[in-house]
Amino acid sequence: MNVPRDYGTINGEQTIESLYDPEEFPQSAETSAIGMILIILYILALSLGNDVHSKRMFVAPTKWLLFQDRKMIIDNDNFTFTYNDSVLKIFEDMAIYPDSDVILAQRFDGDFFELSSIYRPSPQKSVIRENRGNWTIENGLKMSTFDVASARRKNLQQTTLKSCLVMTDPNTINHLTDFKDKSVDPVTKANYPWILHLVNRMNATISFEVTNSWGYRTENGSWNGMIGMLERREIDIAGTATFLVPERIGVVQYIQLYTHTGSRFIFRRPLLSTVSNIFTLPFQRNVWIAIAVFFVLVFCLLYLSIKWEYNRDRMLKSTAYWNLNPSKPTVSDNLLILLGAFFQQGYSYEPYRVSSRIVTLMLLLASLSLYAAYTANIVNLLQSTTDSIKTLPDLLNSPLKLGVQDVVYNRHYFKSFQDSIRKTILEHRIEPKGSKSNWMSVEEGVRRVRNELFAFHGEIGTVYQLMQDTYLEEEKCGLTEIDFLNVLYPLLVIQEQSPYSEIIKTGALKLREYGLKYREEYRLYTRKPVCASQTSFITIGFTECYFALVTMGYGILLCVIVFAFELLWHRGKI
Template sequence: MKYGIIEDYTETKPLLVRRKDLKGHTLTMVNVIVDSNDTRQHLDDRLQLHQDSITKMSYMAVKICFEMLNATERLVFTHTWGYRDKQGNWQGIIDHLIKNEADLGTLTIFTQERMEVIDYIAMVGSTSVRFVFREPPLSYVSNIFALPFSSSVWLACFVCVLGCAVFLYITSKWEASLGSHPLQLDGSWADVLILIIGAVLQQGCTLEPRRAAGRCVTLLLFVALTILYAAYSANIVVLLRAPSSSVRSLTDLLNSPLKFGASDFEYNRYFFKKLNEPIRKAIYDKKIAPKGQKPNFYSMNEGIEKVRKGLFAFHMELNPGYRLIQETYQEDEKCDLVEIDYINEMDPWLPGQKNSPFKDLFKINFIKIRESGLQACIHHRLHVPKPKCSGTVSTFSSVGITDMYPGMLATLYGMLLAPAVLLLEIAYKRL
């Protein structure tokens, strides 16, 4: 009342400002349950946090919104977010919203088809679905026996060895002209080559120079190669267990030696088949669901265990996956986790009925919830960040056949080459 006159607020204040109390009107939320039916009893407590985390995050924010509007909540449960079937009919959350059986739903990823039949109200939480894997050992993607030295160092080593070989050949020729000895180099390139190979491999040779000039060259050769050998060996020890940083994109992932799998949820099966970009399609067709084989879909526990063992990329929702990793991995196993986005999606939003009369009311109250810090509080309670590596744990790890593959391959080549050289020597002697 102003100066004895009753002011009409219907003309000065919008409807949304005046309609703050719904007088106990029933509002319905549809919740997706995919992990366990026990989630129905633990939607807003801190029990069984590893189950249906995104559903709990959504419900906690919606519950506060309903209380702010003085509305009576009604909960409906479904097993899927909502996709079209072959007949064009919707399922899950989207079906409930289209039929006006619910006002809000669990956080849902944006798709063009959904935007045509529902409205997205607000972002009240965040989650991501990505490939997670442990960086493969460097020996699986590179020849670690060629990595310790740069190309310039390798070139310097070659020049050093070649120079010593030339000087040894000259001194051995000179010594042979002065006299002979059973253990003396006879001035041939073959004997010099045997001595050089022995020095490079840190081995000795029965034939060696007898004069000071030749011995000085031999001493310098062995000292130089011993220093290089020590540096080379130290680098090899480090590289044997060093992780590789070569897998950082979907293309790298496709061409890597890693095996693939995905969590056994409907959204994974939907988006893997929906995305037709060449790299993504190749990942699904060649790695996830090869033709003629059973698709590689696993439970969260099974997939996380495969990631822990290494050389396995698992496509999963990060929130429950990282919580399980925090609970089951050793500290050193958390240090080399890598994630790569496959779907390339935005943060999910709460879905609501198309052109609902409560749409603007919901939006205003969810903004208030976010600005007051309640949304951040809910997020911190349920969100699990990427596990951090303490950096203080050192563990023993054995070396496998794969790590020594180049060395074993060189041995195999030597074994195959030896009989061929023997036959050539026999043929040369007879001819």
């Protein structure tokens, strides 16, 4: 502390006695007993007290060490001492709360100093003096206790604290402790008992305000909702946890008391057929290439063997061969033989010579093995779900429709992101122009996740509770989450530079240590449903048959085109 020079010195020409008003601070025995240093403290309090209070100079981590000489010289040979607490009156209106560190060192005789801490539990309470020990040149420092301030000062003597609860449903006020309607405002219902535990541990009382918003920065730079109340110091501690976001750092102070919940996109993994062509998946790419090479080789051998067989039997005029294959084989005949064997549909050609029979037998055996492996994989793939949707870009490009739970923090955060992926999701999938927006209730979102290709963004505990109550066992399989907000679990917040911060932090650790924190979470939040039975048989729809139908459609179109050319050719010849 810088003392102005014009306050005078004891040994100089100007004296302390000349600096105070005799009417306000009369020259009495009691005054003299307080000591000269107390007079200096009083003068400093009068001159700097308002600034110290308004600038919060006693707030942690600032430390103050004040000295007071308690002896008074009566004459040249005798000393008398006073042990009253008049010095405490100086601090009666100052902001020295439980987080302050004000040490008063009082010298009683020679080199003996008594050390005391001074604080007030709250603005409504008087000054409390703590004995911290003593100091002498011979024995050094002797502490009466080594407990930190948060342990020594946790008794707030029934101080009234203020808090605020965020409720999106006004009826929540009637069900804070009865565990009814667990899907409505679960964070508030989980945090409310925690606040009561913290307050009881501090021997304080608490009153609650109610708001419908966690609090966000407005256009003029101020904060509304619960965060605004903390910033304006209207409340001491938040009653509902909030997300840790950069813009709130420095406005409020976060306490390491997490609520293990969050909001994410939740969806059932779609069938593989909805995102991929399952008819190409049974074999890897190199297997398909090997099959293609094999069939080209077989086609060439089949063409050569059949042509050689035809020419030989024509020269020999074999009646048996002509009875089996009366027409001359063509390239298209060879292709149909190949396709008929591969698709297990049969063909009209009957091999007659040994060479053609060997080629045909090799083709049939290979086709049988490939067909068995292919069909077995197709049956499995028809019932398989895809795990290819893992990120936001995957979700954006997927066939899933998107919806978001209509709560205030979702609307705020979804519109606050500036990256291209999240903006595109909002503008094209959540609020498409010319269409109905996809903000909805959690009940509607969970129902659509069950019945459609749909991803719903909501509070995971609430969503899983409804799924646990309404879904069949096989419908609980394949549930997947994707984080959109990319924030930590919600945390409790208090005033920035709160005088009770260390006491509340210690209490939060105790809640976790004693298990009281987890008790409320386990009773209010439902974990991800366990898949007790895998998906049973499914109904084949157009999605699964899409590739086959497209192939058939192109085949019909090609037939029509060829037929039209044949008609034109025939008419041209006529």
